[in-house]
Amino acid sequence: MNLNIGDKKTKLLLSLAKTPLLFYPRYKYHLPLPSMMMIENTNLCNAECVMCPRELLSRKRGFMDLGLFEKLIREVSGLKRKPVTHLHGFGEPMLDKLLPERIRLAKAYGIKHTYIVSNASLLSSETSRKIIDAGLDKMKISFYGTDEESYNTTMKRLDFEVTFQNIKDFLRIRKEMKRRHPRLILQYLPTEANHARTNEFRALWEPLIDEKAGDCLNVTALHNYGGGRGYNQMGKKIVSVCYFPWASMSVLWDGRVVTCCMDSNGVQVLGDLNSQTVKEVWTGPALTDVRDDFRKLQYDAYPVCRSCDWVRRRGL
Ligand code: SF4
Numbered sequence: 001m002n003l004n005i006g007d008k009k010t011k012l013l014l015s016l017a018k019t020p021l022l023f024y025p026r027y028k029y030h031l032p033l034p035s036m037m038m039i040e041n042t043n044l045c046n047a048e049c050v051m052c053p054r055e056l057l058s059r060k061r062g063f064m065d066l067g068l069f070e071k072l073i074r075e076v077s078g079l080k081r082k083p084v085t086h087l088h089g090f091g092e093p094m095l096d097k098l099l100p101e102r103i104r105l106a107k108a109y110g111i112k113h114t115y116i117v118s119n120a121s122l123l124s125s126e127t128s129r130k131i132i133d134a135g136l137d138k139m140k141i142s143f144y145g146t147d148e149e150s151y152n153t154t155m156k157r158l159d160f161e162v163t164f165q166n167i168k169d170f171l172r173i174r175k176e177m178k179r180r181h182p183r184l185i186l187q188y189l190p191t192e193a194n195h196a197r198t199n200e201f202r203a204l205w206e207p208l209i210d211e212k213a214g215d216c217l218n219v220t221a222l223h224n225y226g227g228g229r230g231y232n233q234m235g236k237k238i239v240s241v242c243y244f245p246w247a248s249m250s251v252l253w254d255g256r257v258v259t260c261c262m263d264s265n266g267v268q269v270l271g272d273l274n275s276q277t278v279k280e281v282w283t284g285p286a287l288t289d290v291r292d293d294f295r296k297l298q299y300d301a302y303p304v305c306r307s308c309d310w311v312r313r314r315g316l
Pocket residue numbers: 226242243244259260261262263302304305306308310311
């Protein structure tokens with residue numbers, strides 16, 4: 001199953017997994033390797049979306065070295081059950097000219113589910129052909145507006161018409177190439193800036209997407225981006241277990257491993273894949289300590305987690 005936070009079919013599963021009483025006994029164990037690898041190809045972005053705390057990014061910007069990328073993929077592809085592999089992080093993945101090569105490489109190593117989240121502003125016809133040809137399995141596009149005014153004031157520095165046309169071209173090209181992949185998730189985030197016109201968003205895209213190919217629309221909700229924003233009121237108590245250390249590994253473009261993708265500045269580092277293997281980090285003392293703390297709902301030692309609204313509610 002392709003776990004993508006925000007997808008309807010995974011919401012129930014994920015909210016169940018956050019329930020301490022139900023899953024406590026299981027938190028004693030973890031899989032031999034992560035079931036989801038989140039590999040940041042770059043932390044550069046061409047947009048300044050209002051909900052994204054990009055202005056707080058103090059970490060060095062760059063692209064993951066292809067040799068390091070191949071090492072990670074090789075290390076996680078040995079098992080029968082291969083991880084869902086996200087090829088993006090705190091940046092726009094299509095700024096990376098090596099993206100099609102990375103997808104191709106992951107597929108060559110037998111990774112079944114490759115996945116990116118993009119703003120699609122750079123999804124030219126040529127890029128569409130390349131990522132389809134490389135074998136990308138799934139692509140989520142954040143499209144947070146319903147017209148020029150609402151889109152351009154939310155997804156700053158991008159242009160409604162350009163992106164809208166890119167996505168329409170992608171759908172046409174995929175059809176011409178007689179391919180069903182990548183399946184498309186078009187995501188909307190109702191906010192004050194875009195006037196929360198969810199019905200208009202549906203009316204705009206429903207006639208265009210191909211549900212038979214597995215395309216769908218997804219409406220998500222604002223969160224606090226690990227303390228980078230303050231949209232949701234923080235509950236006083238931590239009430240749920242964050243399952244990320246049991247399920248996934250988040251790797252920054254420079255090879256450092258962090259607790260999750262909310263740690264955009266690399267504050268909670270658990271290892272470095274330049275000098276360690278995925279397995280060494282996954283079974284090593286740093287992640288073991290995190291799991292021990294999280295299962296007891298102790299997040300005090302983790303500054304990003306302390307500001308996370310996600311563990312202060314049971315649902316998503
Ligand atoms: S910030 Fe911490 S608690 Fe929140 S989702 Fe990430 S790892 Fe879990």
